[in-house]
Amino acid sequence: MKKFIIIGENIHCTRVYKVGGQFAQTRPDGSGVILYGEKGSVRELPVPAVYRDGADWQAGKVKHCAVAVWQGLYGDTAARETAADYLKHLAVKQEKTGAAFLDVNVDEFSTDVDERVRAIRWVAEVVQSASGLPLSVDSSNPVILRAGLAACDRRRGHPMVNSVSLERLEAMGVAAEFGAVVVASAAGEKDLPCNTAQRLENLNRLMPKLDAAGLRGEAIYIDPLVFPVATDSENGRSFLEAVQALRGHYGPAVHITGGLSNVSFGMPGRKLINQVFTWLALEAGGDSGIVDPVQINSRILEKLDTSSEAFKLARALLTGEDPFGGEYIAAFREGKLNE
Amino acid sequence: MSLLEQIKESLMKGKANDVKALVEKALAEKMGAAEILNNGLLAGMAVIGERFKKNEVYVPEVLIAARAMKAGMEVLKPALQAAKVEPRGVVVLGTVKGDLHDIGKNLVGMMLEGAGFKVIDAGINVESSKFIELARQNQAQLIGASALLTTTMTNMKEIVEALKNSDLKGKVRVMIGGAPVTQSFCDEIGADGYAPDAASAADLAKKLVA
Secondary structure: OOOOEEEEEEEEOOOEEEOOOOOEEEOOOOOEEEEEEEOOEEEEEEEOHHHHOOHHHHOOEEEHHHHHHHHHHHOOHHHHHHHHHHHHHHHHHHHHOOEEEEEEEOOOOOOOHHHHHHHHHHHHHHHHHHOOOOEEEEOOOHHHHHHHHHOOOHHHOOOEEEEEEOOEOHHHHHHHHHOOEEEEEOOOOOOOOOOHHHHHHHHHHHHHHHHHOOOOHHHEEEEOOOOOOOOOOOHHHHHHHHHHHHHHHHOOOOEEOOOHHHHHOOOOOHHHHHHHHHHHHHHHOOOEEEEOOOOOOHHHHHHOOOOOHHHHHHHHHHOOOOHHHHHHHHHHHOOOOOO | OOHHHHHHHHHHOOOHHHHHHHHHHHHHOOOOHHHHHHHHHHHHHHHHHHHHHOOOOOHHHHHHHHHHHHHHHHHHHHHHHHOOOOOOEEEEEEEEOOOOOOHHHHHHHHHHHHOOEEEEEEEEEEOHHHHHHHHHHOOOOEEEEEOOOHHHHOHHHHHHHHHHOOOOOOOOEEEEEOOOOOHHHHHHHOOOEEOOOHHHHHHHHHHHHO
């Protein structure tokens, strides 16, 4: 199998654990903890009162990376150290499983831009102290992109901007300024593409602009945009067709990536769908993915049994041959998807 | 199984053609339009909504149930109008200015229709003034605003403010949702309600118009 470039997506302030599950629990005294580490040496990140008393926790959810960032900025000395240890743990785990970039996103940590600037600086410093990988700074706000890139250690290869698009051209200037590579998304000025042709049309207009900014070839990670098959059975296929067309049109140098796990939103058995979709994206000519490297990496993809019933069901779902996922969901309910 | 039960069951399975035929049959048997709506179509969607909340059914199943409901509604509409059955309320629904995401908004729209609301879909990238203009035109009781980005969710505040300064002040309420949105953000900007997911959005809307 060819090289699969993973942009590890796990350090993201939207990431949620279920309270009462394996990774987040309420202690008998009412305090909350995030659990991490290896079996036998499980460590605990305390959940601050603002999160413990918040609506998410009441609803049984907790944004664990956001908790770490809060402790990193506002916790006492011990909590700050544990929070840093937690992010380092997430970073190292992704590096070990094969990530090439570590994507960091603090957009949902706060609505206050200054607070997010402090958050991205702290995250960048902590993550880089534990891992030698370059960062991918992920934000819809150019101020955050700039703050994140300024905090990147330039000796470890180009950092990444996630993302630039026709609706976010400003990010292109930021990337050029800091010598970053870019995720170039297929979003249009006024809408998101809903079929293969619109994806190609938007990207074909974006690419010359990137070129003019000095971004070309290997500096570009094209993201044709992944949408869930749950809401439209054609969504998987039109992404894959776009990947194939883009590879043909732009040749071997450019990278083709995508937020591949978006495809399984709203479906059961997401891990299988994500793995098979990644396999299909690589087959179509992609060479990268913004994914969780613990769940999806070269080793796992090589071991996928492409002749299994589960693989075939997922492939049919992802190529539009199982409208509304009827077959896939039925198989899930019958327990047929677990090898 | 009674005819209404059959409508409900067929809807839950997403069988649009069956639902349509069964509603036609119910009308031919002189069953009241409100009864068909409430105890057939909406009753089926209510079960789907509950199961969706508990992760017992998945998005595509909600989608085909909603589609089946739509098929039934088309047949039922003239009878509803003749009997002067009003929707539970009118909601203007859209994704805020600068934001192009529509998946969450569309799911909310489906659940609202399933709860008996008339939904005016304002689309994506919607200016605050457009939300208000559509609410006025359609005599809506609710505005539902969605945002998926921290950079765009601040535009929700604009809607709340613009409403406060308009003739619709006190007549139209604002509910908000989307991945980065929280209850505390809702409180901060003075919106009337926040829902964390599509099924809760329908519950919230019912509460806000009650």
